[in-house]
Amino acid sequence: MRNKFSRLIYFEEYVQINGINQYLFHAGTKYDNPVMLFLHGGPGFAESIFSYIFQEKWEEIFTVVHWDQRGAGKTLTKNPNECPTINLMLKDLFEIIQYLKKKYNKQKIIIFGHSWGTILGSMFIKKHPEEVAYYIGVGQVISMFENERVGYEKVKELSLRANDKKSLKELEILGDYPGNNHGIGFKKKSEKLRAVQGKYNLAANGNLSAIISLIKSPIFKLSDITALIKMDKVNKELIEFWSKFDIRSESIEYKVPIYYVLGKNDWQTPYVIAQEYFKKINAPYKKLYLIPDAGHMTMIDQPNLFFDVLIDINYKQKQNKSITIM
Structure with a gap:
């Protein structure tokens, strides 16, 4: 190092x-x-x-x-x-x-x-x-559930404003969000929301630049x-x-x-x-x-x-x- x-x-x-x-x-x-x-x-x-x-x-x-x-x-x-x-x-x-x-x-x-x-x-x-x-x-x-509810409403608002039919469809697939799941089920569902939020820079993005940053780290293995x-x-x-x-x-x-x-x-x-x-x-x-x-x-x-x-x-x-x- x-x-x-x-x-x-x-x-x-x-x-x-x-x-x-x-x-x-x-x-x-x-x-x-x-x-x-x-x-x-x-x-x-x-x-x-x-x-x-x-x-x-x-x-x-x-x-x-x-x-x-x-x-x-x-x-x-x-x-x-x-x-x-x-x-x-x-x-x-x-x-x-x-x-x-x-x-x-x-x-x-x-x-x-x-x-x-x-x-x-x-x-x-x-x-x-x-x-x-x-x-x-x-x-x-x-509050994790409140986070998800408010974050969902925000990206839905932006998707509607942009007439972004693809994102709106992805949000619709999530159903009643965040729903009643806990644990891994909750996390997997939230990751699908993150993918939509990422398009509008509302959440952390695990994109190519993040992977490059990871590999460039002086402590990476x-x-x-x-x-x-x-x-x-x-x-x-x-x-x-x-x-x-x-x-x-x-x-x-x-x-x-x-x-x-x-x-x-x-x-x-x-x-x-x-x-x-x-x-x-x-x-x-x-x-x-x-x-x-x-x-x-x-x-x-x-x-x-x-x-x-x-x-x-x-x-x-x-x-x-x-x-x-x-």
Whole structure:
């Protein structure tokens, strides 16, 4: 693995976490920078492999650690028969944070959640607020069924406006969407919606350019493709949990600062739902950022604007730790 930018911190490792070897990828420029743990999407979609596209500037102000979760990426490759549950994932996350606190001599770690990672991250900060400096949610999931309903209505509206008969037919085939399915059935149906949403840049697109980006990654191995193919099979129980998730059934009280960074063109986890929920939560400090012309992969779609947000969050944490915004 070539350290293109000669980073002081730049390495991969497997660490014994909760009974199995789990993959971490570290990158940064100073040991005294705050440590940010990136919780990827999915379940099962490791984003460490795409980090080279968007996080070069981040490493100037954070030490960024990517964790390929149980059932994802290089951790799945190492442990092909380990099937995650939400309880296992929360315990894994707790142990990884203990490891990072000791390794970098930190009292607390920043949690950065993307998509599925916002479910895991939001649950963790409720359970262990004492471990977390603050939380950043990108593509924040509030309710999976509500996400699908609102995302479906949006792409249907655009298809009608464009008189796009092919897309309208594909939407009609989905029937009463999202329906009453859970688990894998729900996920397979949602993937058909993503294909239509992708035509209108409303959702993340697994197109040729995404495949090229994957292969160009400095940490890419052929086994990463195999892990992507296997992810649904090993994550069945977690996908069942994910499909039923609704954060609104939990308390709106948070004990750590909360930042939401939302793409104004994200209709995979529709920003309007997260925006509405955010107004209701109570936290020591909270702020929401809306990034124009950015979709579900917000940090890739608008990397410069996204970095500006991270600079602002970093500054606010240094200056406004005692401020409460209701």
